[in-house]
Structures are given as C-alpha cells and as structure tokens.
Amino acid sequence: MDRQREAIAQTYGARLILRFGSTVSGKTHPRSDIDEVLVERYLERLVGRMIDVNYHVLIESGYPPPTDYYQSFTQLARLGVLPVEFATRIAGCAGLRNRLVHEYDDIDAARVHEAAGAAVRDVPEYARHVQRFVEQGV
Secondary structure, three states: OOHHHHHHHHHOOOHHHHHHEEOOOOEEOOOOOOHHHHHHHHHHHHHHHHHHHHHHHHHHOOOOOOOOHHHHHHHHHHHOOOOHHHHHHHHOHHHHHHHHHOOOOOOOHHHHHHHHHHHHHHHHHHHHHHHHHHHHOO
8 A cells, every 4th residue: 555545544534444445346355345345434524524524614604504415515605615616526525425324225336436536636635725724815
C-alpha cells in the first residue's frame, strides 16, 4: 500500500478497509468475513460527519438549513465553499448514506466498494475546501 493512501486511510478511519480489501475486488484478507460491513459502517459515519459539517457551515454563515442532505452539499457550492462540479458529484453520497442507515436490502456491494474508493479520493479534497473557507473567516 503506498504511503499517501495509508495516510489518507488513517486520517479518515479507513485503514482496515484498505488492509483487508473487499470481497467485490477479490482482494481480501484470508480470514476476513467482515470487510463489507466495515466499509458500509465507515462510509455511513464519514458521510454523516460531512453532512453535519455542511449544516454547521451553512447555518453559521446565516443560511437556513437545507431541506435534505443532498442539498447540503450543493448549497455549499452556492456559498462558494465547494466548486459546483465537485459539490454535485460528492452530493451523491447522501443517497448512499440513507440506504446504509436504513439498511435497505438492495445495497449493492460493488457500489459500496466503488464509493469507498471515491471517498479516499474525495474526502480529503472536501476537507481542504471546507478548511480554506473556515480559515478565511467568512
């Protein structure tokens, strides 16, 4: 595992996911039967925390709370926190979060594995944008 991915994984609580892999990718630890559950739980927590941050930033900036989780990301774009294209892309994680929280039977393991890869890529970018906005004191 390269050092950059390891650092991101440690920072965002995904180290076990990267270490044990996924049954979908075929890269699993021989004795791991919990990798899918770990991925789902980490994603649920991660997206939930981003949504909490979104609401906090919006409300502290004088905006009303968004009507749904998806809009919490797109409204950050209107506020100038996130680039529009990025906000629209990352907002899709709100739907996955809802499916995971409510334990819908139709959760596709391949999509969850794909979302984990997207999270490793997108969450650090999201955090940089939010941090930059907060440091500007807007």
